[in-house]
Structures are given as C-alpha cells and as structure tokens.
Amino acid sequence: MNPTPSYSLVTQETLELQPLPEIIKQHTAPLHFNKVDFSHQDLKRLDLTGALFEQCLFNEADFSYATLDETRWLGYRLGAATFRSASLVDAQFRNSDLNNSNWQRARLSQANFDGCKLTGSNFNDVSSLGLAFSECRLNSANLSGISFYKATLDNLDFSDSDLSGCDFRKAVFTNGGSLAHARVVGARFDGADLRDADLGGLQLADAKLFKGAIISKAQANILLRGLGLTVL
Missing domain, CATH: 2.160.20.80 (E3 ubiquitin-protein ligase SopA)
Incomplete structure (x- = not known):
C-alpha cells in the first residue's frame, strides 16, 4: 500500500493572495485544495499531479491539457467542466457532480468514478484502459x-x-x-x-x-x- 502523501493546504484566501501557477512552483508536496471556487477559471496546461480537491467548485472550469495524474476529487461540483486532452491517469472521483463535463481525448487509464453524476458527459476518444465506474449516473x-x-x-x-x-x-x-x-x-x-x-x-x-x-x-x-x- 502506498503511504498517505503529505499535502500543502490551499484555501480560497490563499488564492486571493497569490496566483495558482506561483503556488504550484513553490510547493514540492501535492496540493490540498479545500472549499476553493475555481468556477469559470482557465486552468489549462497546469501540472497538479497528486492534488487533493475537497468540496471545491469547478463549474465550467477548463482543465484542457492539464496534468492531473493521481489526483483525488471528493464532494465537489464540476458541472460543464472541460478536461479535453488532460492526463488523469489513476485519478479518483468520489460522490461528485460532473454533469455535462467534457473528457474528449483525455487519458483516463486506471481512473475511477464512484457515486458520481455524469449525465450528458462526453467521453469520446478517451484512453480508457482500466477505467472504472461504480454507482454512477x-x-x-x-x-x-x-x-x-x-x-x-x-x-x-x-x-x-x-x-x-x-x-x-x-x-x-x-x-x-x-x-x-x-x-x-x-x-x-x-x-x-x-x-x-x-x-x-x-x-x-x-x-x-x-x-x-x-x-x-x-x-x-x-x-x-x-x-x-x-x-x-
């Protein structure tokens, strides 16, 4: 079993003081985003490998071409978010709203969706080796x-x-x-x-x-x- 990683906590207040790309550069440990609102933000091409997102909002956020391998997403809202051509190898999604999200050409090998709402989502042409869904709409x-x-x-x-x-x-x-x-x-x-x-x-x-x-x-x-x- 892999050890539990040590995270660097990032809150809404943190992001109001410092842009996200600078925060990423300053921390070697994975980031833990808690109750942060990323709605409508441009998050393309960011490297957030191993990050934990807890109770965050991502409505219409754009993660195109981002690196999101081994990320964990818990109790969040990602309605109409875009993950086009993003890498989400071994990403884990739990009990979250992903309705109308776009995953076209994303790398979802070994990714897992558990208890998620994915109504109207687009998984066209994804890399899906080991992709798993459980109790999902x-x-x-x-x-x-x-x-x-x-x-x-x-x-x-x-x-x-x-x-x-x-x-x-x-x-x-x-x-x-x-x-x-x-x-x-x-x-x-x-x-x-x-x-x-x-x-x-x-x-x-x-x-x-x-x-x-x-x-x-x-x-x-x-x-x-x-x-x-x-x-x-």
Missing part, C-alpha cells in the same frame, strides 16, 4: 468505443447514452443499472450478464448484438415484444 452520456470487458458494472445508469462500439463482453451488471433506450450500434455483449439491467426501449435491430449475453425470461419477453410477439 451516465445517462445521455457519450461513451462510444469504451471497453468494459470483464468489468463489474455496479448500479450504472446508461439510459439514453451513446454506447456505440463499446465492449461489454463478459461484463456483469449488478445491483440494477440500465441500458434503456441506449444507442448500442456496433457494441459487443458476448457472455455479458445483463439480468440486473433495464433493457427497456431497445430496438429490434439491436437484438442481434446481444447474442451470447445472459438475460432473464422477463427481459427476453421485452425483446420479443419488439417483434410483435407475445409469449404465454
């Missing part, structure tokens, strides 16, 4: 091309999301979750266990994509109703 999000191969998907809401080309082979949905009305063109579900997932609203043309998946009798009836058949 991902409805209406763009997740095209992401691999969930052999993943345990705990209570994930993918309803109305773009899952085109995603790899769900041998994935297991647990404690609920939803694929209702999701776009699944080109996705793979071979060996996936979907018995806990809501499959409502999937189109007839999508049924062949679920070949080899494990579903319940009730789910099978839902898919057959798309053919106009009634199972008695």
Whole structure:
C-alpha cells in the first residue's frame, strides 16, 4: 500500500493572495485544495499531479491539457467542466457532480468514478484502459468505443447514452443499472450478464448484438415484444 502523501493546504484566501501557477512552483508536496471556487477559471496546461480537491467548485472550469495524474476529487461540483486532452491517469472521483463535463481525448487509464453524476458527459476518444465506474449516473452520456470487458458494472445508469462500439463482453451488471433506450450500434455483449439491467426501449435491430449475453425470461419477453410477439 502506498503511504498517505503529505499535502500543502490551499484555501480560497490563499488564492486571493497569490496566483495558482506561483503556488504550484513553490510547493514540492501535492496540493490540498479545500472549499476553493475555481468556477469559470482557465486552468489549462497546469501540472497538479497528486492534488487533493475537497468540496471545491469547478463549474465550467477548463482543465484542457492539464496534468492531473493521481489526483483525488471528493464532494465537489464540476458541472460543464472541460478536461479535453488532460492526463488523469489513476485519478479518483468520489460522490461528485460532473454533469455535462467534457473528457474528449483525455487519458483516463486506471481512473475511477464512484457515486458520481455524469449525465450528458462526453467521453469520446478517451484512453480508457482500466477505467472504472461504480454507482454512477451516465445517462445521455457519450461513451462510444469504451471497453468494459470483464468489468463489474455496479448500479450504472446508461439510459439514453451513446454506447456505440463499446465492449461489454463478459461484463456483469449488478445491483440494477440500465441500458434503456441506449444507442448500442456496433457494441459487443458476448457472455455479458445483463439480468440486473433495464433493457427497456431497445430496438429490434439491436437484438442481434446481444447474442451470447445472459438475460432473464422477463427481459427476453421485452425483446420479443419488439417483434410483435407475445409469449404465454
């Protein structure tokens, strides 16, 4: 187990006295931002490796091309924030609002999202090796091309999301979750266990994509109703 790092505390008052780039240069230890409001700020290309963000605000903040590897984000609001082409390897997000955030081309290898709201977020073309979600709302999000191969998907809401080309082979949905009305063109579900997932609203043309998946009798009836058949 890695030792707990020593942090240099940064508050709202600290940032009112000194610009963030200068604070970064002066500290060798990772920074701990507590209750800081970064809303609408330009944070592009900053190196904040290992930083801890606790109860901070980032509404519409721009982290494009920033280095955010091994960062920890706890109880914050990042609505409509931009992480385009940022590096977030091994970043950890907990119980936070990330609705409508933009992660295009970000490096999210080994990143983890737990208990987060990600409605309408864009994960197009991200590096996703080891990327994990748990108990997250991902409805209406763009997740095209992401691999969930052999993943345990705990209570994930993918309803109305773009899952085109995603790899769900041998994935297991647990404690609920939803694929209702999701776009699944080109996705793979071979060996996936979907018995806990809501499959409502999937189109007839999508049924062949679920070949080899494990579903319940009730789910099978839902898919057959798309053919106009009634199972008695």
